[in-house]
Amino acid sequence: DAGVTQSPTHLIKTRGQQVTLRCSPKSGHDTVSWYQQALGQGPQFIFQYYEEEERQRGNFPDRFSGHQFPNYSSELNVNALLLGDSALYLCASSLTNVGGGQPQHFGDGTRLSIL
Amino acid sequence: QQQVKQSPQSLIVQKGGISIINCAYENTAFDYFPWYQQFPGKGPALLIAIRPDVSEKKEGRFTISFNKSAKQFSLHIMDSQPGDSATYFCAASRARSNSGYALNFGKGTSLLVTP
Numbered sequence: 010d011a012g013v014t015q016s017p018t019h020l021i022k023t024r025g026q027q028v029t030l031r032c033s034p035k036s037g038h039d040t041v042s043w044y045q046q047a048l049g050q051g052p053q054f055i056f057q058y059y060e061e062e063e064r065q066r067g068n069f070p071d072r073f074s075g076h077q078f079p080n081y082s083s084e085l086n087v088n089a090l091l092l093g094d095s096a097l098y099l100c101a102s103s104l105t106n107v108g109g110g111q112p113q114h115f116g117d118g119t120r121l122s123i124l
Numbered sequence: 125q126q127q128v129k130q131s132p133q134s135l136i137v138q139k140g141g142i143s144i145i146n147c148a149y150e151n152t153a154f155d156y157f158p159w160y161q162q163f164p165g166k167g168p169a170l171l172i173a174i175r176p177d178v179s180e181k182k183e184g185r186f187t188i189s190f191n192k193s194a195k196q197f198s199l200h201i202m203d204s205q206p207g208d209s210a211t212y213f214c215a216a217s218r219a220r221s222n223s224g225y226a227l228n229f230g231k232g233t234s235l236l237v238t239p
Contacts, residue, residue, distance in 0.1 A: 054228070111156050112158060117166050
C-alpha cells in the first residue's frame with residue numbers, strides 16, 4: 010500500500026520563475042492538503058483540496074495556486090518565485106467522510122531552493 | 125499569529141528517561157490534536173492523536189495528556205531511546221468541518237536521547 014508520494018524530491022529555480030509540484034495521495038484518500046515548511050519551523054498550511062475544489066486556504070498570496078484531478082492527485086503551482094519561497098513543500102492526504110476528516114498522512118516533500 | 129505554542133524548543137534526555145513536550149492552543153473550536161515525528165529529510169509521521177472527550181491516550185511508550193480547561197496538551201515518551209531522537213510537532217485542527225480541517229502546527233521540539 011503506497012503512501013503519499015511527491016515529485017520531484019529536489020528542485021532549484023531562480024527568482025521570477027514558476028514551479029509545479031506534484032502529489033499522489035495514499036490509496037483510499039480523497040483529500041489533499043499542502044504545507045510549506047521553512048528550515049527549523051513547523052509546517053504552515055497553504056490550502057486543502059477536496060472534490061477537485063479548493064476548500065480551505067491559509068495565509069498565502071495568490072502566487073500559490075493548486076489543482077486536484079479526478080484521481081485525487083494534486084499539483085501545487087507557485088508563480089513569480091521569491092527567495093523566501095525556498096522551503097520544503099509537504100503534501101498530506103486524508104479521507105473526508107460524514108464524520109469529518111483526519112488523520113493526515115504526509116509525503117517526504119519537495120525541497121525547493123530559489124537562487 | 126501562532127495558534128499553537130510548543131515548548132521546549134529543544135530537549136536532551138538520557139536513555140531510559142521520560143521526554144515531555146508541551147503545547148497550548150487558543151482556538152476553542154479545535155477538537156483534534158495530533159503529534160507528529162519528523163526525521164531529517166523525511167516528512168512528518170503521525171505518532172498519536174487525541175480528541176477532547178478524553179484526558180489521556182496511550183499507545184506503547186507514547187502518551188498524550190489533555191487539559192481542556194487549560195487548553196493544553198502534552199506528549200510523554202516513556203523509556204526514551206536513541207532512536208526517538210527527532211523533531212516532534214504538536215498540531216491542532218477542527219476534525220469536523222465542511223470548510224476544511226487545516227492542521228495548525230507548533231514550531232517543533234528537537235529531541236536528543238543520549239546513550
